[in-house]
Amino acid sequence: MPRARGSGIIVALLAAASAPLVLMYVFLVIETVGEAPPGQLLPDGFTLENWRFLWEDLPGKANIWAVTLNTFIFASATTVIVLAVSSTAGYALSRINLPFRAYFLAGVLVLHAFPTVTLIIAIFLVLQMIGLYNTLTGVILVKASLELPLGIWIMKGFYDTVPWEIEMAGVQDGASRFTVWRRLILPQVTPGILALGVFSFLAGWSEFILPQVLAPDNKVQVLSVYLAGLIADDYDLNFALFKSIGLFYVIPVVILYLFFQDKLMNIYGGGTKG
Amino acid sequence: MTPGKWLGVLFLMPATLFVVVFFLSPVLLTAVFAFTSMSTATGVGEGGYLITPSTLHRLAERGMDRSTAESLGATTYLVNPETLSRARAAGVAAATLDELGQRHAGKSFDGRRGFERALKSLNNRPRSVRALKQAARHFETSVLNRTFGQREDLLAALAASGVRLSDEDRERLVDASYTGWTWTTDNLRRMFGTADTAQVLANTLIYVFVTLILFNTGFALVLAITTFYLPTTEAAVFRGIWFLPRITPPVLYVLLWKWFAWDTGFLSTVLGWFGVASRNWMLDTAFNAWVFVVLINGFVGASMGMIIFSSAIRAIPEPLFWASEVDGASRWQQVRRIILPQLRWPILFVTSYQTLSLLTSFEYILLATDGGPGSTTEVWSLAAYHTALNNYAGNLQYGYGAALALVLVIIGVVLSLLYLRIFNFDALVARPRIET
Numbered sequence: 247m248p249r250a251r252g253s254g255i256i257v258a259l260l261a262a263a264s265a266p267l268v269l270m271y272v273f274l275v276i277e278t279v280g281e282a283p284p285g286q287l288l289p290d291g292f293t294l295e296n297w298r299f300l301w302e303d304l305p306g307k308a309n310i311w312a313v314t315l316n317t318f319i320f321a322s323a324t325t326v327i328v329l330a331v332s333s334t335a336g337y338a339l340s341r342i343n344l345p346f347r348a349y350f351l352a353g354v355l356v357l358h359a360f361p362t363v364t365l366i367i368a369i370f371l372v373l374q375m376i377g378l379y380n381t382l383t384g385v386i387l388v389k390a391s392l393e394l395p396l397g398i399w400i401m402k403g404f405y406d407t408v409p410w411e412i413e414m415a416g417v418q419d420g421a422s423r424f425t426v427w428r429r430l431i432l433p434q435v436t437p438g439i440l441a442l443g444v445f446s447f448l449a450g451w452s453e454f455i456l457p458q459v460l461a462p463d464n465k466v467q468v469l470s471v472y473l474a475g476l477i478a479d480d481y482d483l484n485f486a487l488f489k490s491i492g493l494f495y496v497i498p499v500v501i502l503y504l505f506f507q508d509k510l511m512n513i514y515g516g517g518t519k520g
Numbered sequence: 521m522t523p524g525k526w527l528g529v530l531f532l533m534p535a536t537l538f539v540v541v542f543f544l545s546p547v548l549l550t551a552v553f554a555f556t557s558m559s560t561a562t563g564v565g566e567g568g569y570l571i572t573p574s575t576l577h578r579l580a581e582r583g584m585d586r587s588t589a590e591s592l593g594a595t596t597y598l599v600n601p602e603t604l605s606r607a608r609a610a611g612v613a614a615a616t617l618d619e620l621g622q623r624h625a626g627k628s629f630d631g632r633r634g635f636e637r638a639l640k641s642l643n644n645r646p647r648s649v650r651a652l653k654q655a656a657r658h659f660e661t662s663v664l665n666r667t668f669g670q671r672e673d674l675l676a677a678l679a680a681s682g683v684r685l686s687d688e689d690r691e692r693l694v695d696a697s698y699t700g701w702t703w704t705t706d707n708l709r710r711m712f713g714t715a716d717t718a719q720v721l722a723n724t725l726i727y728v729f730v731t732l733i734l735f736n737t738g739f740a741l742v743l744a745i746t747t748f749y750l751p752t753t754e755a756a757v758f759r760g761i762w763f764l765p766r767i768t769p770p771v772l773y774v775l776l777w778k779w780f781a782w783d784t785g786f787l788s789t790v791l792g793w794f795g796v797a798s799r800n801w802m803l804d805t806a807f808n809a810w811v812f813v814v815l816i817n818g819f820v821g822a823s824m825g826m827i828i829f830s831s832a833i834r835a836i837p838e839p840l841f842w843a844s845e846v847d848g849a850s851r852w853q854q855v856r857r858i859i860l861p862q863l864r865w866p867i868l869f870v871t872s873y874q875t876l877s878l879l880t881s882f883e884y885i886l887l888a889t890d891g892g893p894g895s896t897t898e899v900w901s902l903a904a905y906h907t908a909l910n911n912y913a914g915n916l917q918y919g920y921g922a923a924l925a926l927v928l929v930i931i932g933v934v935l936s937l938l939y940l941r942i943f944n945f946d947a948l949v950a951r952p953r954i955e956t
Contacts, residue, residue: 256746257754264761267819269786270776271764287789327538335535342528350532352940357543359873359936361880364901364928367908367921368546368553374564391542394535423524452769455883459909470771474887477775485779492772503767
């Protein structure tokens with residue numbers, strides 16, 4: 247490939263454009279443990295002062311560990327629902343000749359492209375009416391439901407790649423379709439389940455608008471709402487403290503991303519974020 | 521049906537249930553709520569009936585006889601089993617109450633004086649003036665400031681208080697005192713009729729198209745093409761950097777931008793070394809706020825195009841590049857004649873997909889400028905959020921907010937259906953090969 251000539255200029259231009267991002271992420275780490283006097287960027291001392299939120303509650307705020315537990319419950323419950331429901335529905339849509347199958351598929355696709363955030367007002371009112379407002383259950387059910395079209399579509403894609411011969415062999419040996427799915431097909435789509443699982447967990451962990459609107463209460467607060475509330479409340483922004491909480495919040499994301507990078511790329515490629 | 525089909529139905533059931541309850545029904549309900557007057561004041565459930573002094577004022581304005589309206593607000597004293605047991609529970613002497621019950625059961629007294637006189641004339645009258653006044657209080661009855669769950673309860677209380685109303689007045693009262701939401705088309709009229717809407721619409725168009733052109737397609741193309749020509753390591757580093765915003769939780773990502781732009785943050789500190797006074801670069805002028813809104817959204821949005829365009833470029837057969845190289849084509853000619861024509865469909869896909877998601881997303885703007893300064897960066901979806909779910913005034917107008925959201929929901933449905941047709945997905949819907 248003709249890729250050597252003049253790449254110095256390109257690198258320089260790209261580096262200039264990327265500089266704000268690099269600075270932000272570098273200082274995200276530096277500032278959490280560094281002591282820098284006002285008007286100076288680089289720290290001249292080491293401190294754990296900004297991490298005190300781990301062992302003492304901030305005034306008027308929920309306990310960080312309770313909030314972290316809520317976030318974990320929210321993200322994992324959403325993931326479990328999305329996986330269970332998508333791996334069954336995806337199979338049905340990929341392999342079983344159902345009446346109205348084409349309509350179901352078209353429906354899944356339209357909903358997949360549909361911008362779910364526009365529904366937040368109606369969902370808020372529905373949860374108020376059925377009494378699930380300000381509960382983790384409510385926001386879990388909503389998040390999982392909104393994620394389902396994507397999940398079903400991805401799982402259907404993975405089922406589509408499994409050779410029909412496996413299934414036919416199973417059926418000819420007299421196994422029921424359920425047994426064939428459970429014993430033969432499901433093991434074939436483990437990479438899909440893994441990718442979708444990690445993606446759903448990260449989506450749940452990062453979600454802000456849904457819990458902010460549907461479960462803002464201190465008792466059911468998740469980390470995104472906790473951090474956003476802290477930033478919004480404070481007149482004198484303590485960026486070092488906020489960044490420490492932010493870094494604490496993003497650690498699981500970084501770990502999962504490092505391990506599952508390749509698998510996630512496929513899903514993010516068709517992702518839904520602006 | 522065959523067992524296989526039953527399994528399919530069973531497998532689809534949970535998905536259908538979830539999607540219908542929490543996805544499809546909100547789509548339809550947005551349309552329903554858009555035609556109601558729901559707000560914090562009316563609540564979302566069924567309302568009650570409450571007569572307040574302002575209700576009486578309103579009634580008089582609507583043509584009810586003023587003295588009739590005032591009589592509704594008057595306090596009467598009733599002697600009946602209910603008031604007697606209320607007084608008993610509050611500790612008024614049993615003998616007094618028994619005698620009162622025997623002599624005045626079912627009677628009503630128009631004023632406090634009349635009732636106190638009746639109490640005084642009892643053989644077992646309260647011992648002191650204070651006790652007497654306190655005892656009298658338990659017999660006060662008024663329809664004012666009491667919430668009635670049902671229309672019948674209101675009418676019953678009205679009858680008990682002794683106020684006589686004509687049928688017409690009664691209907692007026694029932695209407696005026698209802699606290700719940702009602703059906704209305706005011707929301708739509710208001711939406712199409714106010715100058716605010718035009719401003720918000722203009723903001724939305726600026727936000728969507730500027731971000732889209734500069735970043736989500738424009739800069740995404742630049743990233744994809746430049747990293748294609750770079751050595752693998754450099755390319756991976758830049759793609760990695762530009763992918764960071766997408767995996768960073770929005771709250772943290774916007775926090776980093778705030779640190780970058782705030783008056784105690786990066787820009788102010790660095791410019792301070794050159795004598796520029798520190799200020800909030802994000803919020804000090806409307807123009808700056810727009811710059812940051814576009815940058816914040818654009819830096820996230822660029823990565824989707826980057827991934828899709830990169831893989832599309834990699835799919836171009838390499839001999840095409842070799843051949844053009846031999847023919848002496850410059851880089852620019854390669855981009856212009858080979859890469860861009862191949863990217864026509866990916867560009868259309870990314871552009872249409874991102875138009876919809878930019879149009880409806882407000883998360884980053886909410887966290888960054890919250891529509892400010894003033895409401896210069898208030899876009900349509902954020903206006904719906906502010907109207908219905910969070911504002912400083914505190915009276916959340918669910919109905920009007922739903923009407924604003926309805927516009928986006930309709931655009932969402934139409935565009936998603938359109939995209940489904942354009943990006944021909946029929947090929948993906950192949951029929952299954954086992955018919956059992």
